[in-house]
Amino acid sequence: MDAALEDVEFLALSANRVAVLRSLAEGPRSRSELADETGASQATLGRILADFEERSWVRRTDGAYEATATGELVADAFADLLEALELERDLRDIVAYLPTEELGFDLARLTDATITVPTETRPSAPVQRLLDLERAADEVRAFSHAFNEGTLSLLAGRAAAGEVRFRGVFSPEAVDALTSEEGLRRDLLSLVDADSAAVRVRPAGVPVAGTVADGRVHLLVRDDSGVLRAAIDTDDAAVREWAEDAFERYWTEATPLDRETVASPE
Numbered sequence: 312m313d314a315a316l317e318d319v320e321f322l323a324l325s326a327n328r329v330a331v332l333r334s335l336a337e338g339p340r341s342r343s344e345l346a347d348e349t350g351a352s353q354a355t356l357g358r359i360l361a362d363f364e365e366r367s368w369v370r371r372t373d374g375a376y377e378a379t380a381t382g383e384l385v386a387d388a389f390a391d392l393l394e395a396l397e398l399e400r401d402l403r404d405i406v407a408y409l410p411t412e413e414l415g416f417d418l419a420r421l422t423d424a425t426i427t428v429p430t431e432t433r434p435s436a437p438v439q440r441l442l443d444l445e446r447a448a449d450e451v452r453a454f455s456h457a458f459n460e461g462t463l464s465l466l467a468g469r470a471a472a473g474e475v476r477f478r479g480v481f482s483p484e485a486v487d488a489l490t491s492e493e494g495l496r497r498d499l500l501s502l503v504d505a506d507s508a509a510v511r512v513r514p515a516g517v518p519v520a521g522t523v524a525d526g527r528v529h530l531l532v533r534d535d536s537g538v539l540r541a542a543i544d545t546d547d548a549a550v551r552e553w554a555e556d557a558f559e560r561y562w563t564e565a566t567p568l569d570r571e572t573v574a575s576p577e
Contacts, residue, residue: 318366322389327351329389331359332378335369336386339377394422401426405541408534413519415553424545437542438462441522441529444544445475448524453479454561455520455531458489467498470505477508480558480565482516490573503570511565521554528554 322328330349334340340348342356351359360376363369368382378386398421402409405428411418427440442461445451451466458481469475479502489495502508520531528551529544545551 327355328359332386335376335378336383339372339375341375398422405532408532408540410519416549420547420549421543421545424543427542429539437531437539440542444524444527444529448475450476450525452523452558454517454558456482456485456517457520458485460495463498467501470508471501473507480511480513480561483512486512496573500573503568503573510568511562512568513561513565517561523554526551
């Protein structure tokens with residue numbers, strides 16, 4: 312273990328070492344090509360390549376250098392470690408609010424995800440990201456404990472115009488919140504009446520706020536007080552499979568939203 316940690320430290324202490332090994336893992340390179348790709352000086356490259364040869368991570372071949380099988384192994388493993396650490400930094404401030412018990416996928420599947428957080432100048436950025444995805448989608452499936460005004464208005468208009476196929480399953484609390492305000496109730500009725508839309512209510516509630524817009528999954532992350540902390544969206548296949556399975560499960564356990572309940576709330 313100590314020897315392995317020493318090699319990790321050896322790589323981690325030099326961005327040039329990481330860049331050179333990653334480059335050689337992709338294919339043979341001459342020293343001039345490595346200099347162009349990495350920006351390292353010839354003197355620095357000489358030291359790095361000598362160290363790598365000593366560790367049997369690279370070998371010389373026909374006037375160039377290439378990674379050995381173990382060099383490729385180290386390069387791939389270190390790249391995975393860097394991706395994991397970069398993802399951890401992205402999730403660090405919101406991981407406490409992630410409903411991880413409901414997310415049936417490895418968080419590593421979010422490596423290529425887009426993470427949108429509110430800022431002082433764009434406090435609604437996470438919702439705007441969702442609206443952008445829904446505005447461009449031909450099919451939208453949503454499951455959530457909340458239904459924000461912007462999404463409702465957008466989908467009601469697009470569904471009424473036949474521009475989107477929509478199915479949504481929500482918690483009773485989400486529906487109650489919409490029917491308590493006249494403007495929101497009107498949009499909800501429009502959505503319920505649209506031929507290309509269907510809305511259901513799951514009595515047991517919906518523990519996570521998710522949307523599948525065409526093939527992309529979007530998650531809204533809120534804290535215990537309901538404050539929006541972030542949005543995460545990805546087209547990763549494993550995340551999409553989880554989201555589609557979750558939607559179908561919630562949908563099956565839900566009942567169609569009664570139009571009269573919306574039109575004439577108590």
